[in-house]
Amino acid sequence: MARNTVRRRVLRIRDDGTDYRPDTLAAEEPMEIRVGGRPLTVTMRTPGDDFDLAVGFLVSEGVLHSAAEVAGIRYCAGATSDGGNSYNVVDITLARGVRPPDASLERNFYTTSSCGLCGKASLDAVRTTAAWTVAEDPLRVRPALLSALPEQLRAAQRVFDSTGGLHAAGLFDPDGVLRCLREDVGRHNAVDKVIGDALRSGRLPLRGSVLMVSGRASFELVQKAVMAGIPALAAVSAPSSLAVDLANETGLTLVGFLRGSSMNVYSGVERVQRSGRLPVAERTATGG
Template sequence: MAITQYDTSLAQNVDGTVRRPSLRIDGGQTSRRPDSVSVESALSIAVEKSGTTYELGLTMRTPGEDEELVIGFLHSEGVIQSSDCLSSVQMGEDRVVVHLTDSAEFDPEALTRRTTMTSSCGICGKDSISNLLHIHGPELSESFIASHQNVSDSVSGLRTKQKTFDLTGGTHACGRAGPDGKITDVREDIGRHNAMDKLIGAALLAEEIPIDEEMVVVSGRASFELVQKALKAGFPAMVSVGAPSSLAVDMANEHGMTLVSFANQDRMTVFSGSNRISVD
């Protein structure tokens, strides 16, 4: 039975959220009221080069920062390396068309073959398992050093900036932090990979790629897709609140990235690159 009756309490004005009727049961008591949920909707992505438009398909995302999302995704796929590869970006309500310059390296057959995406799946369409660990990215900084306290500060700092999560409990977050643990930029999305793409896309548009003296902090687990995206952006260190996957650890070790997981105020586990973590 659909829930359609609820009270008229005002909704908080937070982008990427909508109000939906709900029946709340708490301590045996029921109440009907609207509740905030994160928006999930489809975004159509296309690339145009030399007069030909290539449809890359759909991704499910939380609307907002769509340009950053698509630019970050294309960077992680190796289509663009800098803003010099962009001629223009055409924005629609639920569609983004990226116009590439002639200098952009774009193999439409390869990219369209491996771009089946959902909000929870980053590169499910990759056509070769052997290509997953062996990627090309910028040289990672060996001078970056962070302490346990710095890592802890970055995690707590990220949490204070998750406004959509505070309201809905339904989004992931990625943030940039300096060696001192201070968060400088954050993006949220219903998909963890989208949040990372938005963060990296914003950095690329600001001409801050590669990122060489910062760590990227993620609010959930560390998957190999997130490690891959972080490596291509140049982050020497990645911090996750949750657990890493085996492929994430293997990829971080192969490329010399520092991977810290289960990070909080009291403890953390370093799975690779311990030379960049100092013990207080």
């Protein structure tokens, strides 16, 4: 199996001198996703939880909705210098009656670890119809619970401790208990791995849960949360304008700049329980 870390020799420069020493890096390798033997896309990822990544990607694209729709998943033989398997090609066999991905999803480019599905031609192409709605999810969370999530996420990042170079996505229940954590060089890959784990264990849709991510909240991450039935997404950094627009359209609660006891709630404010009356501007907007 491919490793999720590698060692490289580096020159370290400090005030007291220089020396050469080994450094541990997060591994980044291409992985091709096939459906029924037909190539679909290639993503740059950190090896590990590859089956979760593959099926999670198909959930995000609206192809899969339950574990019963997957008849099989395997690594395909890939040539390496020693004639072995590179473990960089994953093939998913769909169950009978499950529609394969639309031809428009087939991509002759790769998905980078930094920016996600950059080759999608237009905004309309990524507004995938979700199988579940999150707008009516009754989830309620306290600000104090949200404030504790970044530290819990960071404490659980095993590979980050040795490399300092990985994003993380964590799925928390309404009580703030971490149910699943995945790491990857790409934040969108980490989210797909979390969603894929839920699909393979029969837990979709992920109602009543909070998805916490270690970086910013992009449009694509909001889309992935909605596609998995997750009603709340929290990020330590900023959201994009399109992420906020999509969150408002779908009824997802979007929290950004979650640092200590401070946070910005960009959409779905009714799910974040607070004491006292709303600010004047919000009372006016809501008729309170």
